[in-house]
Amino acid sequence: MSETAALNGADFRSEWEGRVAFITGAATGIGLGTAQAFADAGMKLALSYRNEDDRAATEQWFASHGHAKPLFIKLDVTDREGFVAAADEVEKTFGEVHVLVNNAGVSVFGPTDEASYDDFDWIMNVNFGGNVNGIVSFLPKIKAASGRRHVVNVASMAAFLPGPQAGIYTASKFAVRGLTESLRYNLAPHGIGCSLCCPALTRTNAWKSAQKRPDDFAESGFAPAKEGELEQFGTAFELGMDPYEVGAKILRGMTLQDGLILTHPEHGVDFAEEYMKQVKALPIEACPPGRARIEQLRRDAMRAADEGLVIAMDDLT
Template sequence: MELNGAQFREQWAGRVAFITGAATGIGLGVAQAFADAGMKLALSYRNEDDRAKAAAWFAEKGHEAPLWLKLDVTDRARFAAVADEVEAHFGAVHVLVNNAGVSVFGPTDEASYDDYDWIMGVNFGGVVNGIVSFLPKIKAADGRRHVTNVSSMAAFLPGPQAGIYTASKFAVRGLTESLRYNLAPHGIGCSLCCPALTRTNAWTSAMKRPDGFGESGFPDVPPEALEQFGTAFEEGMDPYEVGAKILRGMTQQDGLILTHPEHGPDFEEAHEKIMAALPVEEAPAGRLHIEELRRKAMRDAEAGLVIRLDDLT
């Protein structure tokens, strides 16, 4: 998918975006699509070689060099410092894309505390840290602004080898869908993106386990088995296409951005199971009234009204 950057420049040119995990994979694809739309970029990275390779793309395209910031998204103090650096460099921050994550799998019934702390700390905690660090600065800016949290199709589709990973992505989904209602009164858009198989090196996450999370309950996976698993990613979508679809979804103010078309059967099956699980019986009038108030509050919040507790009763 080639992005016609010109169609987005009117709304996004000159906007300042901060993207986590932007030296490779989906994060880099998002950064490239944003650059083609004329946005100014601040990008976080972990590996110097990855940063150098990514920087070369922007130079070859003639784009303004991004502001590169080394960041472990679980480091709250560093995240706060990065937010200040971005604001000091550009003067304002308009867009936040929480993308950084780890793809680590194993049987959930054998997981250790360290497995939970590492995966949840990066995949959910990193999003929380981005929101807490950057939202005050985005609220203080004006014009077109947006927050996009990159989750995964795992936010909808659990699997036997992805329990903690799935939990982290479900958590990002729930947080983002609620945050959208809070940001609407400030004129800030908010999107949840749930990509599926993408041509990245995400499968190598298990090889990069930090020393502080050494006690894994997952059985060891031979390198050759992990490499075989990695071959599936070669069939994945190009990261730039994911980035272009994210930019299009942001422009359209889509709350949910789904990038891969192949999951229709999964959603149909999930819908059928949910509807079949509902009891076939009358609900009392009082409960029906409360649920109608909830639905009205959601519509009002999306329209930009501030919702308080007394609006729900």
Template structure:
């Protein structure tokens, strides 16, 4: 860990964090970066072999073993139980990282209800369940606290095979950007993290479709096609690097954490399209006043004030 990273770590040493989907991929990278920062960890998992491999990593580093909690993030009762387990074990909880998700793709015009319900249920519903279950305990704790919702660059950049996936990530983006204003008065930081291509096995999600969502409208994809798609992930960023950038963003209280530098052209193109779509005309004074009140309220909320409906008119 660099000297600068060690400076970030000191701010989080001893803090308790709960991370979903934390024994593979980005979740594991975050867990490893947090462990190097001296944080106490509770990690959710689904696969026993992945859990065992993660436990061996902690043992090899001489770190305390995390509190492992087997969890399906769509299970609300299970999530509520997980929150109680973390508080019972550590006494409090300071950081929530909603990371678990599925990467499933197909033409949106052919999608079934099961396709929507599964992908949205995990990628957006899992974040909702984490917030509802853990925010009361985080609010009741003291000191440095933070919520990180991990979305994807798809929260900004849609694609022809990623309609539902993109919708789920847009939803996480909107929720997180609004939640930041609500948590500020409680002294709790809130960040949206949007990683791009990362060296993970996220491409295997389609092979793990639950039986309860078996009626897919997407064309069947062979294991060979998925494996070929998976070769792209080999070019991705190391998950540990994503984890360290999240730690840095939390320390700086960044509302938005972007981990990959290669998307500048995409953002420039999007900005140009948005500006070009604005009508070239004067807005009436009444509407201008209301929008300025909204801008002022957003700034005030970031500074820690509770905003009410009366502040917007």
């Protein structure tokens, strides 16, 4: 096992003990693994969930490991009023709120050219809209808090690598990537860290998302899965990384103030291919001095923002 893989939440206890974190989709999968790593680091937790059985199992894990019972909040991340109420409840219970992890999402696959409005609306509302709702609801409280603070948006390796059966899912994760990488610059002047986490194959039940489709978005353009097809797809997830390891790497990335947290080492070849594809697509020609100056101003502004300076529109021209 690598040194990074061997890390656990307790390794970062001195950095995060007593900090208050809200994690969405925290009763299963990566959300639960993150909650477990955070608990081992001594953090106080508020966890959103949808399923009562999952909540009960999560509560049992905390009790059996000697951790304080988290504040459980039943929440549909597309519910903006519910998100505002959740933020108020966390603040009322714990006082300051220091960490937000937007993790909840759905994994639904099918040919994009056959997708319906309901397919687009459901997946984008959860995977991108859930992040938006978390940010708008919780950031005022995090800004008002003191000490170490952080926002983590959990996307996916699909934020970099598209696939033929994952067009809407990929679009939602690309959107989360763009949002997070820009938000990092805005939060730096407030002393708040911001990370994009892009896990790959993880041992979760994410493949069951298609079976939990809300009635409000029932009109799918995708053909129903063939008998046993989803279950066969789910066997791939059994080979995935342990969710706790993903959570420990998120905690490590937060501690190091990493803007990008990549948890799986196996995608180097994919990044190299994507990089070369982009470089090859660049035209080989001279750039006019005026355009070159504007782009250099943009680069300078990004570096300055990363150092914590507030960037105004005038700084870009």
